[in-house]
Every structure is written in C-alpha cells, then in structure tokens.
Amino acid sequence: MLEKLSARIFLFCALLSVVSLLLIVGFVFYKGSHPFVAEGYSFFDFIFGMDWVPSEDKFGIFPMIVASLFATIGALIIGVPVGLFTAIFLAEIAPKRVAKIISPAVQLLAGIPSVLYGVFGLAIIVPFLQNNLGLVKGQSLLAVILVLAIMMLPTVVTVAETAIRAVPKMYREGSLALGASQIGTIFKVVVPAAKSGIMAAVVLGLGRAIGETMAVILVAGNSLILPTSLTDSVRPLTTNIALEMGYAFGTHQEMLFATGIVLFSFILLLNFVLAKISSKGGN
Amino acid sequence: MPIDYLGGLDMTFIRKTTIGLLVLFLAAVLSACGETTGNGTGSSNGSKEIVSISGSTSVGPLAEKLAEKFKDNNENINIEVNQIGSSAGITNATSGVSEIGMSSRDLKEEEKANGLKETIIAYDGIVVVTHPSNKVNNLTLEQVKQIFTGEVTNWNQLGGEDMEIVVVSREDGSGSRDAFQEIVGYSSGELIRNAIIASGNGNIKTTVATNKHAVGFISFEYIDDTISTIQIDGVKATAENVLQQKYSLSRPFLFVHKEDNITEAGKQFIDFILSSDGQAIVSEAGAIPVK
Numbered sequence: 001m002l003e004k005l006s007a008r009i010f011l012f013c014a015l016l017s018v019v020s021l022l023l024i025v026g027f028v029f030y031k032g033s034h035p036f037v038a039e040g041y042s043f044f045d046f047i048f049g050m051d052w053v054p055s056e057d058k059f060g061i062f063p064m065i066v067a068s069l070f071a072t073i074g075a076l077i078i079g080v081p082v083g084l085f086t087a088i089f090l091a092e093i094a095p096k097r098v099a100k101i102i103s104p105a106v107q108l109l110a111g112i113p114s115v116l117y118g119v120f121g122l123a124i125i126v127p128f129l130q131n132n133l134g135l136v137k138g139q140s141l142l143a144v145i146l147v148l149a150i151m152m153l154p155t156v157v158t159v160a161e162t163a164i165r166a167v168p169k170m171y172r173e174g175s176l177a178l179g180a181s182q183i184g185t186i187f188k189v190v191v192p193a194a195k196s197g198i199m200a201a202v203v204l205g206l207g208r209a210i211g212e213t214m215a216v217i218l219v220a221g222n223s224l225i226l227p228t229s230l231t232d233s234v235r236p237l238t239t240n241i242a243l244e245m246g247y248a249f250g251t252h253q254e255m256l257f258a259t260g261i262v263l264f265s266f267i268l269l270l271n272f273v274l275a276k277i278s279s280k281g282g283n
Numbered sequence: 284m285p286i287d288y289l290g291g292l293d294m295t296f297i298r299k300t301t302i303g304l305l306v307l308f309l310a311a312v313l314s315a316c317g318e319t320t321g322n323g324t325g326s327s328n329g330s331k332e333i334v335s336i337s338g339s340t341s342v343g344p345l346a347e348k349l350a351e352k353f354k355d356n357n358e359n360i361n362i363e364v365n366q367i368g369s370s371a372g373i374t375n376a377t378s379g380v381s382e383i384g385m386s387s388r389d390l391k392e393e394e395k396a397n398g399l400k401e402t403i404i405a406y407d408g409i410v411v412v413t414h415p416s417n418k419v420n421n422l423t424l425e426q427v428k429q430i431f432t433g434e435v436t437n438w439n440q441l442g443g444e445d446m447e448i449v450v451v452s453r454e455d456g457s458g459s460r461d462a463f464q465e466i467v468g469y470s471s472g473e474l475i476r477n478a479i480i481a482s483g484n485g486n487i488k489t490t491v492a493t494n495k496h497a498v499g500f501i502s503f504e505y506i507d508d509t510i511s512t513i514q515i516d517g518v519k520a521t522a523e524n525v526l527q528q529k530y531s532l533s534r535p536f537l538f539v540h541k542e543d544n545i546t547e548a549g550k551q552f553i554d555f556i557l558s559s560d561g562q563a564i565v566s567e568a569g570a571i572p573v574k
Contacts, residue, residue, distance in 0.1 A: 054455045055471040127493060136447045136496045139479050222454070222480035233479055243482050246368035247456030250393070 028264065032257035035059075039251060046258060052224050054244070054252040061259055063226040067141070067234035068210060068266070070227055071220075074145035075152055075209045080202055082149070083156030087201075090157070091164040092186055103161075110154030118218035121147040126219055135231050139221030142230040147215050152205035159204055163197020164190060196277055203274045210266055213238040237263045332548040337365035338372020338385030339458050340483055341407060341502045342536045345568045346385055352564055353555050360548045369458035373399070376539050382549045386537040387458035387502075398541060404556045405536040406571040408503040409463050410520040411513040412488070414495040419443040421514040424531060428467050430498060433475030438496075450478040451490050451499035459484065462534035463500050500532075504569040522571045536570060 035041040041059065049060015086106065090099050125146055126138030167190050175185040191198065221233020222243055235243075241256050241263075248256055336346055343366030350362035367375075369386040376384030377397045390401060411427055413419065419441050422430075429435040431450055439445040453460035455471050464470065479497075481487045487499040492509040503520065506512060512520050515531055524530035538553060555561045562572035 051472070052455075053472040055461075058472070122489070130494065137449045137479060137494060139490070217482070218486075223477045224480075225476045233477060235480070243454045243480065244456055246482070247370045247454065247458075249370045249374055249456075252456060 025264070028257050028260045031254050032259075032261040035251055035254045035258065041251075041255075046255070047262070050226065052240070054248065054255065057251070059251075059255040059258075061237065061240070061262065063224060064235050064237045064240050064259070065262065067220075067227050068236040068238070068263075070141060071144045071148060071216070071234065071236055072206060072209045074141065074230075075148035076202065076206060078145065078149035079152040079156060079205055079209075083153050083201070083205065084160055084198065086153070086157045087160035087164055087198075088186055088191070091161050092182075092190065106154050106157045109150075110158070113214075114151065114212060115214040115218075117147055117151055118215035121215060121219035133231075137221060137233060139219055139233045140231045141220075141227050141234045143219040144216055144234065144236070145230070147219055148209040148212060151212060151215060152208045155208050156201045156205040159201035160194070160198045163194040163201065166197065167193045196280055199277045200274060203270055203277065207267060207270045207274075210270070211238060211263070213242045217242055237266075332360045332546065334360060334362045334383065334546065334549045334552055335365070335381045336362060336372075336383045336385060336538075337367050337375045337381040338539075339369040339387040339536075340366045341369075341387040341459055341504070342385035342404075342538075344504060345405065345536065345565065345570050348568050349556050349561060349564055350552070352560070353552055357548075357551065360551070362552060368456070370456055373539060376541065376544070379541070379544045382540060382544055382546060383553075384539045386539055387534060388461045388537075389535070390537070390539065399539045400542060402538045402540075402553055402557070403535045403573055404538050404553075405562075405565045405573060406525055406533055407536055408520055408522065408525045408530060408571065409459060409466070409500050409532040409534065410503060410506060411498065411500050411515070411532070412491050412506075412510040413498050413513060414491060415509070415511045416495050417443060417498075417511060419513065420511065421517055423516050424467055427515070428469050431464075431467065431475065431478075432469050432473045436475075447496055448498060449494055449496040450475050451481055451487050451497050452478045453487065453500075454480050454482055457482075458534075459500070459502065463532070466532055466534070503571075506569070522566065522569075525571045533571070 036043045036046070046059055046061060047065070048062050049058065050062055051058040051060045052064070086102070090103055090106075094102065121143055125143050129135050129138035129140065129143055171189050171193055172185055175189040176182070180188065216236055217239040220235060220239055222235040222239055223233040224235060225232060227234045237259055241259050245253070245256055336350075343364055346364045350364055353362060354360065364385075365381070369388055372381065372384035373386055373390065373394050374384075375381035376399060377394070384399075386401075387407065390399060411422065417438065419438060422441065426435065426441060430441075430448060431452065433450075435441060436448055437445065438448055452474055453463075460471075464474075479490060481490050481499070484501045484505045487501050488505055488507075488510055491497040491499045498513075501510075503522070506520075514520070518524050518529045518531075520530060520532070525533040538556070540549065540553075556565070557574070559574070562574050565572045
C-alpha cells in the first residue's frame with residue numbers, strides 16, 4: 001500500500017516538472033510568436049533590427065543578441081582559465097589542508113544570490129572602472145564580463161575538479177614513471193583525459209553566464225547601442241526582459257516574450273551541445 | 284569508465300535542480316491562487332477585508348503611507364500595495380487581479396476603452412538631478428531636451444565643467460519616463476542611444492549620485508542630499524511652485540478602478556485619501572495634494 005502510494009507520489013512529482021516545462025515553453029512561445037503570426041511583424045526585422053523603441057513600434061534586438069554573446073564570450077575568456085587552473089590546483093597540486101579551505105569557499109560562491117553579485121558589481125566594480133580607468137560611466141560591457149566571470153567560477157571549478165579527480169591514478173603514475181614532470185603530466189595526460197568533463201564545465205558556465213539577469217541588470221547600463229568597445233554600456237537579452245516587463249503591455253509585452261524565445265533557443269542549443277559532450281565522454 | 288560516471292552525475296544533478304526549481308515555482312503559483320480565493324471569501328464573510336492595490340513605483344511609496352494611516356482607523360481592512368509599474372497596475376485593475384491600480388501617467392486610449400474610472404489622488408513633480416559636485420543648477424526646458432536627445436553632450440555647453448554628459452533615463456513604458464518626455468517634448472526614439480537605462484527612481488538616484496558626469500530625473504519624493512536638483516527656467520522644484528503652476532515638470536498620480544470590482548473597503552480608502560487627513564499625508568510624503 002505504502003509502496004504503491006509512494007510510487008504514485010514520485011510519478012506525480014516527475015510529471016509535475018514535465019508539465020511545468022511544457023506550460024512555460026508553451027506559454028512563452030504562444031505569447032512570443034503572436035506578433036509574428038497574427039500581427040504581421042517580420043521575424044527577420046526582429047532578429048536583425050537595430051532599433052528597440054517599443055513606444056514607436058520598433059522592435060529590433062540585434063544589439064542585445066550581440067551584447068549577450070560578447071558578454072558571455074568575454075566572461076568565458078576570463079572565467080574558464082581561472083576556473084580550470086583552480087580546479088587543477090585543487091585536484092592535483094594543493095595539499096589536502098589548503099584544498100579543504102578553498103573548495104568550500106568556491107562552493108559557497110555558488111550559493112550567493114545573483115542580485116548580491118550585482119550589488120557588489122555596482123558598489124565596487126563600477127566605481128573602480130570609473131575612477132581607475134577614467135571611464136565616464138562604469139556601467140559597461142567590461143563590468144558585465146567581470147561580474148559574470150566571477151559568477152561562473154564555482155560551476156566551472158566544481159565540474160572540472162570532479163572530472164580531473166576521476167582520471168584513473170595509473171595514468172599519472174605511468175606518466176611520472178616515464179620521467180615526465182608533474183606539470184607535464186597534468187597538461188599532457190590528466191587534462192586531456194578529463195577533456196569531456198572539462199568541456200561540460202565550460203558549457204555549464206556558459207549557460208550560467210548567458211542566462212544571468214539580476215546581477216547584469218545593475219552593472220550593464222542597459223543602453224540600446226550595438227557594443228563596439230568594452231567600455232560601451234550594453235543591454236543583453238535577459239535584462240531587456242526584466243527591465244521592461246513591469247511596464248510593458250500589448251505588443252511590447254509579446255515582443256519581450258519573443259526576446260525570451262531567442263534566449264531560450266540559445267539555452268536549448270547549449271543543452272544540446274552539453275548532451276553531445278556527455279555522450280561522447282562515454283566512448 | 285570513470286568519465287562516463289562523471290557525465291551521468293552531472294546530468295542527474297542538473298535534472299534534480301531543475302525539478303526542484305519547477306516544483307517550487309508551481310507551489311508558488313498554487314499558493315498564490317489559493318490566496319486570491321481566500322481574499323474573496325474573506326471579504327464576503329465580513330472578516331478581515333483585503334484591498335489589493337498594484338501599479339506605479341512612483342505612487343507606491345505614497346500609497347503605502349496612506350494605507351498605514353488608514354489601517355489605524357480601520358483595523359478590519361488590510362491594504363496590500365504592490366509596486367509593479369504603471370502599465371502592469373492598470374492591466375491588473377482592468378483584469379480584476381487588483382482592485383485598484385496605481386498610475387503615474389495619464390491613461391492611454393486603449394486603456395480607457397476598458398471602462399476604468401480614474402481618481403487623481405495627488406500631483407507629483409519630476410526633478411532633473413545631477414551629481415552634487417556639478418556646478419550647473421539651472422536649465423531651460425529646451426536645454427533639458429537637448430541633453431536627453433544628445434544635441435548637447437558636454438557640461439561646458441551649459442556653463443559647467445568640461446566633461447562629458449552621461450544621460451540616465453528610465454525604461455521605455457515607465458510612467459515617469461512617459462510624463463517626463465511628454466512635458467520636455469521629445470520621443471523615446473529621440474533619446475540619446477548610449478543613455479544608461481535604470482529601472483526605478485532609486486536606481487536612477489544611485490547611478491547619478493555615484494557618477495559626476497551623470498544627469499537623470501526622479502520624483503520629488505526621492506530628493507535627498509546625495510544628488511543636487513536643477514531649477515527649470517529659474518523655478519525651483521518645490522511643491523508650492525507645482526501648485527502655483529510655475530514649475531513645469533509635474534504630473535498626476537492616479538488611482539484607477541472598475542466599478543464592478545471595487546469593494547466598500549476600497550471606496551472607503553479612496554474617500555480617505557481625498558479627505559483633508561489623507562491629503563495631509565500626501566503633502567507629508569513629499570507629493571503635492573490635490574486640494
């Protein structure tokens with residue numbers, strides 16, 4: 001009886017997540033596709049349009065797509081090496097006592113609510129850029145990249161560290177026995193062996209960066225320009241939705257849902273890549 | 284293979300987290316639904332009545348203060364104020380999600396068509412603000428327009444120091460922004476492209492207070508000494524000047540409701556706001572009374 005009941009409860013919970021996924025996706029796509037299906041807006045103009053002026057019926061999100069990509073790539077360029085080296089240090093080099101301090105610190109970093117990263121960025125990074133680089137405004141692509149790089153660290157470090165630790169001991173022993181140095185062993189043997197796990201770490205970090213909203217909204221400046229330099233203030237896709245949803249209605253609101261579809265497509269693509277990498281790791 | 288196991292672990296972790304989040308989300312939705320139903324039965328039973336109000340972040344703080352005083356004399360009525368923006372508030376009042384909507388801008392034609400009744404509860408002044416170190420303290424409306432449309436990009440063109448102007452604006456759709464643009468006389472498309480867009484009065488104030496290049500606009504209520512205020516055509520941004528119609532940057536604060544949705548308690552609250560007691564609180568809060 002209890003057996004059966006608990007099985008039911010588990011099934012119900014499992015279905016709940018599937019149903020909510022369908023509901024959310026269905027709702028976003030229904031709302032977001034409405035302007036293109038029923039109101040005659042061109043999807044091409046939406047994706048490649050340079051102007052976003054909702055009150056004048058102009059909905060182009062190209063600058064935001066570019067901003068999202070630049071911010072994510074920039075964060076990867078800083079976050080991945082730092083994260084990977086941290087992971088290597090923790091798994092291979094650090095004495096146990098040191099690792100015991102650093103590991104929880106990194107994991108704690110993952111638990112900090114993202115809005116606090118934003119507040120930190122606004123209070124520390126933005127004024128720092130303003131005062132030390134002589135920028136007229138610290139709210140910039142650079143500020144976004146720095147905040148996102150810090151935010152993706154815990155994901156990258158934790159996943160990469162587990163991957164490196166999972167490399168069989170005999171690989172290292174074999175390499176060392178052949179006379180390779182420790183660093184040589186790490187980069188020529190251990191890291192290549194953990195390649196797929198590390199790639200998964202990168203993709204997960206990327207997902208964290210591209211979907212981040214609350215931290216970014218505070219430091220991005222949210223200007224509607226096509227970013228041409230690190231010091232431009234930018235508006236990524238996520239902040240466009242969060243910034244304007246409160247005041248939007250009618251077509252404007254639907255266009256924000258459409259922005260959500262574009263964002264969702266990016267995330268979907270990432271998940272696809274991640275699944276590919278994971279399955280490849282098995283071979 | 285250990286790596287295979289690793290991959291499996293990751294995916295399980297992700298799946299677990301996703302499921303957890305979705306369950307939480309659904310729980311939140313369900314409980315929200317439950318609450319609404321609860322309200323309905325509550326008011327019909329005559330126990331603690333709830334008046335739900337949502338809308339403009341400019342009207343919100345004032346509505347909170349009014350609600351607090353109102354509750355002192357009406358203990359069986361609870362007033363819930365949600366600051367979610369003018370448009371969202373008007374939508375909620377139209378659909379009946381909220382009993383009363385707050386707006387800091389006039390209703391648009393398509394919104395009026397839904398049969399909303401509007402009540403002006405106060406007036407608000409909008410003030411142009413700069414960093415305290417900025418020497419510029421008087422602008423004409425035309426100069427304000429030139430700043431926000433990017434015709435003027437350096438403070439030395441306005442009698443200030445030789446430094447770039449950083450424009451800070453609210454987001455498209457914001458009531459404050461609509462009102463400001465309408466009075467100053469430029470459209471959203473004309474706003475200088477590299478303007479920083481901040482959500483909310485507080486956010487604009489913080490941005491301007493921490494950047495000596497910046498200029499923005501906020502409600503009178505938010506004025507404090509972290510920013511310096513600009514006179515328009517030599518007229519100081521004060522309540523008296525708004526009421527005497529000398530100060531041009533002002534707008535109405537509206538409560539909107541549908542006759543079908545308004546409860547006795549909701550009506551009492553509106554009457555209270557328009558009474559002399561209510562209007563005294565309006566002026567205490569930094570807004571400008573209608574009477």
